[in-house]
Amino acid sequence: MKTREETSRLIRYGMTIDVDKCTGCSNCAVACHMENNVPCRTDETDKSRNIAWMRIYKVTNGAEYPLTRIVYFPRPCMQCDHHTPCVSVCPASATNYDELTGVVDQINTRCIGCRYCMAACPYMVRCFNWWDPVWVGDTGKQLNPDVAPRMRGVVEKCTFCSHRYSKAKNKAHNDGRGYLKEDEYVPACVEACPMGAMRFGDLNNPEHEVSRLIKSPRAFRLLEKLHTEPKVYYLSSSRWIRDMADNYV
Amino acid sequence: MESGVKKLKKGEREFAITAGVFFVGLIIFLLAGWTVLPRLSYAEKVQPVEFRHAFHGEDVGITCDTCHFFYKDGSWAGIPKMEICVDCHVYLLGQSPEEKKFVHEYVLKNRHVKWGLYFRQPECVSFSHSSHVRMAKVACETCHGPQGLSKKPTEYRTNRITKYSFVVYGAEAPSNNYGGLKKEKSVWGTIRMDECADCHRSRGKSTACFLCHK
Structure with a gap:
């Protein structure tokens, strides 16, 4: 076991999403699809079989008009910090928790497709490739060369755009720096948000904005009662939204 | 015939023949495995210039x-x-x-x-030269072998299945283990995951998958 002091010195990349600012425009989801070569089919109506690393959940307070309130929860991988459920069940070590950055990654070439992790994940983050990806027409030309496309029979998930981390580190190392500045490594979804609702950075670094935001009384996480310590925090001033997050979503 | 070779019973003779055939076959296949198979699995190539x-x-x-x-x-x-x-x-x-x-x-x-590119990695791998050369100060030769010593045209062998290659040098260059070559030649294997992981472990560096895999 690590002491609290040791843990706090490590880099822990995390995200804050201000759901009061989020309009549910889905820009983050589109950017994620584009960035990570996420395959899509011509018919995406079957949501149990489609693949999305970033899903937008629409939640209402259930009240009658004019008291109805709607909130959108963009949901990337929560990057659980404690007893990461998917990592602890994977029989092939295809997913692991990186001690240095706190990123939970997925090695698709090692995945055997047992989908145990999908059953274990409390946030339904993981998606299974039921078919080989098909890039219709010119869509193949927009593929990101930094991310390898997956084949059928493997599970995939949000990696906090770990290839962007590699790229940022590449540049930093070239400049002779062993650390990254706050804005150097940002996932595609955060970059794409037109409302500025999402922030990204090192939760343990007091100079990063996110480390201040997660201490605010507006901050909460989804299903905190499971104690998986997700590193994606949501922010809201509304009490009913904060209360709802711990029950379902 | 008392003093000569002991006469074998029918069952014993059959066993001896079977065993003989088995061992001859074993030797033939072993030799083939040592000499023919490496040639079959590796395509020999030379640079165009x-x-x-x-x-x-x-x-x-x-x-x-x-x-x-x-x-x-x-x-x-x-x-x-x-x-x-x-x-x-x-x-x-x-x-x-x-x-x-x-x-x-x-x-x-x-x-x-x-x-001919003999250091190409599969598409699921991303490798950062600046992390290794600029930060960790790893010499080029550690992974690429004695490229600077190539006095003869560089030939290389590509595995027909995995596409991983071995570079063949003259005898003046050091070698990193690979059999089936003449003595006046030495080879340097390309970077496989085992070699990357070994080096990371020996230097106490992270072996997290996403560092190299994408």
């Missing part, structure tokens, strides 16, 4: 980073493009027939040389 690292480095005195350099964002230039070669080889500089071929066949005809 006889480029000599040792000549450019030692005799002409060019430093490595003239042709192999970093871009400003930290990405690696890799195999030099034709423009870099043409910076010097606009016209014939020497007497070598290979240079003549290079200038006449490629430079003047504005064609690119299809260099």
Whole structure:
């Protein structure tokens, strides 16, 4: 076991999403699809079989008009910090928790497709490739060369755009720096948000904005009662939204 | 016939024949496995132009980073493009027939040389040169082998299935284990995951998957 002091010195990349600012425009989801070569089919109506690393959940307070309130929860991988459920069940070590950055990654070439992790994940983050990806027409030309496309029979998930981390580190190392500045490594979804609702950075670094935001009384996480310590925090001033997050979503 | 070879019973004779056939077959297949199979599984290839690292480095005195350099964002230039070669080889500089071929066949005809790439990684791998060379100060030779010593045209062997390759040098270059070659040659294997992981472990570096896999 690590002491609290040791843990706090490590880099822990995390995200804050201000759901009061989020309009549910889905820009983050589109950017994620584009960035990570996420395959899509011509018919995406079957949501149990489609693949999305970033899903937008629409939640209402259930009240009658004019008291109805709607909130959108963009949901990337929560990057659980404690007893990461998917990592602890994977029989092939295809997913692991990186001690240095706190990123939970997925090695698709090692995945055997047992989908145990999908059953274990409390946030339904993981998606299974039921078919080989098909890039219709010119869509193949927009593929990101930094991310390898997956084949059928493997599970995939949000990696906090770990290839962007590699790229940022590449540049930093070239400049002779062993650390990254706050804005150097940002996932595609955060970059794409037109409302500025999402922030990204090192939760343990007091100079990063996110480390201040997660201490605010507006901050909460989804299903905190499971104690998986997700590193994606949501922010809201509304009490009913904060209360709802711990029950379902 | 009491003093001669003991007469075998029918069952014993059958057993002896079966065992004999088995061992002869075993030896034949072992020999085939040692000599024929490596040749079958590896395709021998040579570079289209006889480029000599040792000549450019030692005799002409060019430093490595003239042709192999970093871009400003930290990405690696890799195999030099034709423009870099043409910076010097606009016209014939020497007497070598290979240079003549290079200038006449490629430079003047504005064609690119299809260099054999024997250090290519699969598409699920991303490798950062700047992390290894600039930060960790790993020498090029650690992974790439004695490229600078290639006095002869570099030949290489590509595994027909995995596409991983071995570079074949003359005897003057050190070797990193691979059998089935003549004594006057030595080889340097390309970078496989085991080798990467071993080095990371021995230096106490992270072996997290996403560091190299994408």
